[in-house]
Amino acid sequence: MLDALFDGTAFMAHGYCLLWQPGLLTLHALSDLLIAGSYFAIPIAILIFLRRRPELEMRGLAAMFAAFILLCGITHVIGLVTLWQPIYVVQGLAKALTAGVSILTAAAVFLLIPRALAIPAPAALQSANAALTNEVEAHRRTLAELEAARDALAEQVDVTRRALDSSEERFRIVQEASPDGFMLFDAVRNSEEEIVDFRRTYANAAGAEVLGARPEEIIGRSMLEEMPGHAESGLFTAYRKVVETGDPWQDEFHYAHDGIDGWFRATAVKVADGFAVTFSDISERRKRDAQIRLLMREVNHRAKNLLAVAQAIVRLTATNSDPEAFAHDIGQRLQSLSRSQNLIVAGDWTSVPLADLIETQLAHLGGSSAGRISFSGPAVELNPAAAQAIGLALHELSTNAIKHGALSNCTGRIEIEWSVTGGAKPVFSMMWSESGGPPVVASGRRGFGRVTTERMVKQALDADIALDLPVEGLRWTVTASLESVGEIARPGLPIAS
Structure with missing residues (x-):
């Protein structure tokens, strides 16, 4: 089979047609060689490009172009050989294969024309690029403004935090120096959201002294567990009403429970889901x-x-x-x-x-x-x-x-x-x-x-x-x-x- 393909005894070499003139032979041989080299280089460049741009969608068309150009290069190599060896059967088969790939490539090109037309023109791309550049610049300015606003907000937050810290410090100093007791309580609720107790979250020294303790010893304690007399005396009901209605409460009362026996004057106001109470021992005044x-x-x-x-x-x-x-x-x-x-x-x-x-x-x-x-x-x-x-x-x-x-x-x-x-x-x-x-x-x-x-x-x-x-x-x-x-x-x- 291969012998039949390469058997050229029935034909004469293409050089005979050129009368074996050296100049003409050199021209044809060198031209075919250069064309073949160029055709072989182009597919290599296409393959390198495709490897570096894997995201391209028309990789099949590029591969067909590479195959078509490669076959064209092969036909020129065979044409160079036929100057001396009449392997016209091989040359014909190579041309036929090249023709088939060329037809497929041409058909693919026509099929891809609508998609190609959808690709914006350079002027449109330039306009879109300019618009995109302007938009990016606008976004950059917006980002700069946001960063400036963020910095200003951060500074304001820092100022507010320092003011809050200073206010809390002044509050602590005033409360610790106050001769009156001061306490903060949070409401304790059951599954039906009813207030069933209060938990102490803050107490100054004067308030803790009434209980015979230091402030840190009574923080977090339950009101009714520590002082059940609040329920019997009606104070718990009064405090619960303050939280539920938001109305302040003030009264003078005699408290004789939980190891305490004296007259007190108290004022309670709602704070979040709890209350703050200020109280003073007025037993001596009552006496x-x-x-x-x-x-x-x-x-x-x-x-x-x-x-x-x-x-x-x-x-x-x-x-x-x-x-x-x-x-x-x-x-x-x-x-x-x-x-x-x-x-x-x-x-x-x-x-x-x-x-x-x-x-x-x-x-x-x-x-x-x-x-x-x-x-x-x-x-x-x-x-x-x-x-x-x-x-x-x-x-x-x-x-x-x-x-x-x-x-x-x-x-x-x-x-x-x-x-x-x-x-x-x-x-x-x-x-x-x-x-x-x-x-x-x-x-x-x-x-x-x-x-x-x-x-x-x-x-x-x-x-x-x-x-x-x-x-x-x-x-x-x-x-x-x-x-x-x-x-x-x-x-x-x-x-x-």
Whole structure:
């Protein structure tokens, strides 16, 4: 078979047609050789291109072009051989094969014309490329703007974060320095979204101190587990209403549960799904308020008594028919009452030192009595009623001493002594004793002084009163239970002047 293909005995070489002219043979041979080399190089270039561009869709057409060009190169090689060897059968078969591949390639080209026409023209590509370039540039500008906005936002976030940190720090400093308790709670809900408890998320030092703990020890604890008294006292219901309605709540209440017993003032407001509560212990204030109310009742009672005493002073002094003497006497007696009242107020309406009362009531005597009056005794604190009665009595006794008694001359003296004797039921005794004055002359007249020193003191102290008038000088003695008079402030400490 191969012998038949390459048997050229029946033919003559193509060189005979060229008369074996060297120049003409060289021209044909060199031309076929160069054409064949070029045809062989083109498929290689196509294959290299296809390998580097695997994404191309028309790879089949490119392969057909490569095969067609390769066969063309082969036909030129065979044509070169036929110059000397008449293998025209092989040459014909090669041309036939080349013709078949050429027809297929041409058909494929016609079939691909619509797709090729769909490929944009260079001008369109340039326009599209320019538009794409503009779009890319616009996107680049947009990206730059977005990056600038992102940087600005990041800076703003950083500023906000620093401000928030600073605000939180200020909040922490204020809350830690606050004398009031402050706590934050989050709601604990069941599957039906009902509030069944609260969990503490923050507490300042003052708030934790109420529970006898440090803040870090009570964070995260359940309200009802730690303080079940909140349910019994109604506080849990009040806090739940704050979260459910958003309405703030404020109240003063007495809390006597969970080892705590005191009065508190609390304010609660909703915060997210929970609440914040500020509270302060007002137990001392409530005690002071109660004391003030008690004191006001006492003041009212004492004011009525004081008015009654003043009315009695006016009524008894009014027996003096001389208007000028009446005005003088009533003024002096009201001043005495006022001096005693000042001491009572200074003692918070509870007690008056007897020594202070004596000094105050005898102060109106002035320098003329210097060195002529002495008093001594233990440190007795008189109750307000005793201070008022004894104060008026001291005023009347000193006034009488100036007019008729020991202080009416230059040699008389007054001694005031008091003592407390007895054990379980101590007895208070006080004596006013005058000496060195003019002889005492008893008078049958019972004026305001006698009423004050005898009857008023007796009624106020439930005391025994003795008013003696020996010739050498007046002697006034009061004897009563210490309980009705007051108390000993500092037992054993003498007071003397």
